[in-house]
Amino acid sequence: MFSLNQKKLIPIILRHLERTLAILVIIAVLVYTAYSIPIFLTADWAAQATFYDFINRVLLIIIGLELARMLVAHSFLAILELFVFVIARKMLNPEIVMTEAFLGVIAFIAVLGAYRFFVFPIRDDLRRENIC
Secondary structure, rough: OOHHHHHHHHHHHHHHHHHHHHHHHHHHHHHHHHHHHHHHHOOOOOOOOHHHHHHHHHHHHHHHHHHHHHHHEEEEEEEEHHHHHHHHHHOOOOHHHHHHHHHHHHHHHHHHHHHHHHHHHHHHEEEEEEOO
């Protein structure tokens, strides 16, 4: 169905599309950051809601940057780190209910387990072979 040249071309096109999406995500993060700065310069920092809004926006910016990194890096560790920030953003919501908090803790434990059983053994193998 596909010739050899087409089979080589498809991964190259996909890689360029992913990089383009990563650049668009970074541009969106920069625009969002620029939009957020004036909001916090005029915010009432005595209000607790301002702090929660600040933390929420900072974590959203980090999530955007981690998403861009994941699109470029293609590593399992990048995916896990993205999940950690998404879970943290959800857990730091002041209106979180008990079931959401419980599920967030379970999700965080799952991410730690995935790191321990999928990423850490690879690093141990590399250390044993003196690659790292």
